[in-house]
Every structure is written in structure tokens, then in C-alpha cells.
Amino acid sequence: MPKRVKVMRMSVEQPLWRALTAYRVLTMLYALGLFLGAYGDFRRPGVxxxxxxxxxxxxxxxLPKVAGAAHCTKPFLAVDLGIALTGILLTPVADAHQRVVEGGPTLPSIWTAGSVLAYAVKGGWRWAAFASTLVAAANLVERGAPTRDTLHNVVLVWVAAIAIGYVVEVARASERTLARALEIEAATRERERLARDIHDGVLQVLAMVQRRGTALGGEAAELGRMAGEQEVALRSLVTGGPSPVSRLSEDESEGALVRLVQEPEEESGEAAGAREPVDLxxxxxxxxxxxxxxxxxxxPVPLPPAAAREVAAAVGAALDNVTRHAGEEARAWILVEDDPDGIVVTVRDDGPGIPEGRLVQAEGEGRLGVAQSIRGRLRDLGGTAELLSVPGQGTEVELRLPKEAPGTMAGAQDARGGTGQR
Known part of the structure; x- marks a missing residue:
């Protein structure tokens, strides 16, 4: 069956680009307003x-250039900063000398900070330090001599730009770490799903061949021995940890891309939520x-098809354990309950029970009947699987799937933004 590949796009810096776009427009209007308010004081208003x-x-x-990192290129940044520096250096030419000496605003005023912030968001704190240093030098040249107000403004822009650049770098690193963690989690879940399928089919066949071959003897015993070796090797493979994840792809304009492999689709192009529920x-x-x-x-006990199959497979794995460990003569009881809070399926047998510590030992040996085929399935559906066993009194497995879990009908409605009652 084909698998669905979900692409998640993450970008913690995109809001910064949107804010920068608005900042540039507002500061342009502010600088224009300052000029119009003091128009009569300018020595050369034409300039x-x-x-x-x-x-x-x-x-x-x-404006489209500051909509994202991909469009904000180095040539654009250079020209943008050049316009800001030109405005600062033209201030003594256009404005009255007295206003310049008294610390009046430069022609671009605080619009200049937008150019510096673009450097910070695009390239981090090093780019911000470079741009803010040039702006500081231009302001000192425009004033002719360093004053307290000039130094105050220069230091403020310099520190703010570097701080924002540093925050952007930390955010990008965190974004990459989160994206990698999500891919590792997705790869681990896919491995667990494959391990369950292998346990339910291939491993059990190999174990049966080993037992029957040993019982028959002769050439069948050799075949059984080889099957046993392959069973051990396969168990080691499926329990060997998460598979390597692919290298994260990044789009500077949108952030990191995470590709998550999800459960197989029954029909290509069919949405999971659109399929009819199945009676468990x-x-x-x-x-x-x-x-x-x-x-x-x-x-009826309705569930989405995938969830219903997983619960049924967990019940089948529990019954397989009854046959394997309690004997073919053991009896088992399946109880299905549809409670207001969730769906509960209980599998109970009259076998000898499980010795204390046996489940931990089996999991360490790579035997995944309980750890993956039962508990793993319910965990992936948002439910739980509890196992109660008393030596000599049988074993009881309780599979509980809450109604609000992602695998249930109510959970599927909530995930799609439905308004179903709980």
C-alpha cells in the first residue's frame, strides 16, 4: 500500500519578516512627517x-524583498543600507546647520534601523554588527563630533540589532533541533510499526518452523535450527534502535521541512477522515x-478503519500469546465495552499466568509481543494497554482507547476542527 508523506514546514522567523515589512512602511511615513513638519527650517528642501x-x-x-529570507538577497541589503547611509550623510546638506548641531533627526530618521534589522534577521548577529557599525560611523560623520545623544542612539541601535540577530540564530538552531527530533520520532514510530507487522507474521512463522523442525528431527531439525538463527537475527534487527533520518531540508524563506512517513493509505488520494467507520x-x-x-x-462499536484494525491486531497478538504460552487447550474470553469515556477490550485466559519479570526479560531478548504488538499499537492510537497476571490464575490484558484519542471517531473530528460533543 502506498504511504502518505506529510511535509511539515516550520519557521519561527517568519513573523519577524512580517513585522519588519510593517516597520519599514511606518518609519517611512514617520520620517516623511518629520520633514513636512519642519519644512520651513530646511536650508535646501529640494535635496x-x-x-x-x-x-x-x-x-x-x-516590500516583497523583506517578506522572507529567500527574497532578501545580499545585493538588496547592500543597496538598502546604502540608501540609509546616503540619507544620513545628506542631512547636513539639506538641513539647517543649527538643527544638525542641536541633534535634530537625520533625513531617514528611524527608518535606518529597518535596514540594520534586515541584516540581523537575514544573517544573524555578525551581519547586524557590520550594518550597525556603518550606520554608527555615518551618524558620527553627520554630527561632526560625538555627542551624548549621538552616542546613545548609536549604542542603542548597535545593541538592539546584535541582540535580535543573536535571537534569530538561536531560534534557527532550535528549529533545526526540533525538526530533527520530529523526524527521529517519525522514524522510530515507523520502525515500531514494521516491527509489529514482522512479529505478527514472519517471526511467528520462523518460531513455528524451529519448533516443528526440532520435533521432527533429521533434515527438518537442521531447517529448524536455521529458522531459529534467522529469527534471532531478525529480532536483533527490528530492536536495534531508530533508523537513520534523512538530512533536514531547509528553505530560508519558510524554515525547516520535516517529512513524516505516516500509515499506509487504503486508497490513493483518499483522506483518512473521509472513510466510513468500521464496526470493531x-x-x-x-x-x-x-x-x-x-x-x-x-x-455497533464504530472506529476509523486504521484504528479498528490496530485494536483487532492487538487482540490477535494477545490471543497468540495465550496459545503459545498457556497451551492450545487454554480458554480465552474477549469482552468489548463501549463506555461513555472510551472503548475497552479485555482479553482474559485461564492459563498459568506470567512469572514476575518475564516481560522485561522477553523485551530484552527482542520478543515484541507485548511491548510492540499490544502496548505499542494502543500507544500510537492514544490509548493504553494494561497487563495483569497472577501466576496460576491466568492473564488479563485490558486495551483502553479514550473517545477523544486521535484514533477514535471523536478524536478524528477534533483533529479536523469538528464540534462534536463529548
């Missing part, structure tokens, strides 16, 4: 008018027999 004409056109025309009882009925008693409610 200022020409500069502001360029500033307005440049700011509005380059119909999947458990085949397990009933001479030595297995099935007790079920009178009404």
Missing part, C-alpha cells in the same frame, strides 16, 4: 524632497471459537 522621493519609491517597491465487532468476530468466547455490546 530633502529628492531623497524622500527615492525613499518612498524604494520602500514600497521592495466485525473484526473481532473471527477470533471467536471453541476455546475463545467473545462478549460484545448489542450496538
Amino acid at each position: 530633502a524632497i529628492g531623497y524622500f522621493a527615492v525613499l518612498v519609491v524604494w520602500t514600497l517597491a521592495t 465487532r466485525s473484526l473481532l468476530t473471527p477470533y471467536a471459537g471453541a476455546r475463545v468466547t467473545l462478549s460484545e455490546p448489542g450496538a
